[in-house]
Amino acid sequence: MKRIILSALVAVFSLCANAQYEAEEGDIAVEVGFNPFSNSFNTIKLNGGSINARYFFSDKNAARVNLGFGYSSSSDKIEKKDVSKYSGSFSIDLGIENHFASVGRLDLYAGGQLGIETTFGGAKLGDTEISGVCLGTGWTMGDSNYDNCSTIFSLSAFTGANFFIYKKLYVGAEFGLSFTRRATKDYEVKYENKTEKHETNWSNSSIGFYSEPALHLGWVF
Template sequence: MKKLLLSLSIACLGLAAQAQDFKPAKGDVTTEFGLAGGLNNAEFDLNEGLLRFRYFVKSDLAIRAGFNVSNFSNTDNIYGVVGSPNENKVGYNKDSETTLMINLGVEKHFAGTDRLSPYVGADFLIGSTSKKESRENTLGGNYVENEHFERKGPGSFGFGLRGVIGADYYIAKRLYLGAEAGFGFMSSKDGEVTTTTTTGGTTTTVTNKSAGKNFGIDSSIITAVRVGFVF
């Protein structure tokens, strides 16, 4: 009988230890990706916090960092009119925009269950945007030789604070799905706009000062579904 009770005790301890292995411990690092479309129509999404890391200072306290970089670029070729001396020449219209967002923060995790880890946290946000337009040998959508136009800006730089609440659910050992919502503010300032125009061999450069500042407070689902791994 004693041997049976001892065996049951060891088995229970083993199961308890195995259950505790689902969640990260002190010194663990997690990385995760935003998942758009839910689980039935999943695809990785270039939205805020696409790639995020967490370092667990303690089993219930983590430092987190998120990164999001997006770039848009479009080029349209403008050809000379067929039958004209410029028939085989080409100009272009090009637009590009790059956005960078970084968040640095902390999370406090609560007991939850063996697999569920709810938490609250806070982020400090830093973001910037740069824009550029170029028109080479084009004017009014037509090919015109020796025409040049370039506009840099308005870029922007901003910062903010955000409170978050979320939860991770461990579907397997050291593999989890998560959801998170946040509420906070973001303040940003537009940069200068520099325009350079060349027409008939004459180049003119004009710089306009910042158009002003923006401030907003909002709530949002930061990423509807996240897939994460513990290392």
């Protein structure tokens, strides 16, 4: 009899312990990138310049959103002419997760997501201005060290694991299979006395496995 009672208490305790770590309906989780092996000061940072969040609309299912934004600009003077350039990107990914198994502090999940990313950029040298290109770091007006800005669509299936190191605090990793299609944008060059518009009809598709370059560190609220 004592063994039966002890076994029951252990089972109840285990369920309670698991419940402390599992996310529940109505919970919100926010994540940042985490690289414990980094030798720089970038050990913790936003994942690729993005904010990642998930909302649990049931105990086992969550909607997720990744919002990304990046921007950089620089200016200089070449042959007494002012030179400036800028480039940036914006992305959004929407997905669904199913948290199909929880073993102690370990949470396993799988799901799918759709994403879109757009890049933008341009430069100006004196009276000449170009827009619709994303410039390389060593770019100067007239050379070919640039990429056309583009729009990228993606469709991904993924799986991942989160390990709760403390109640509502977890570290995890994710990998998956992604299909992407990229289409370049037209660009425009404005001279002092005329404007040239260039159409680009180039696009390509690719499919392949991906993995996060770093762990993610998350908080559940």
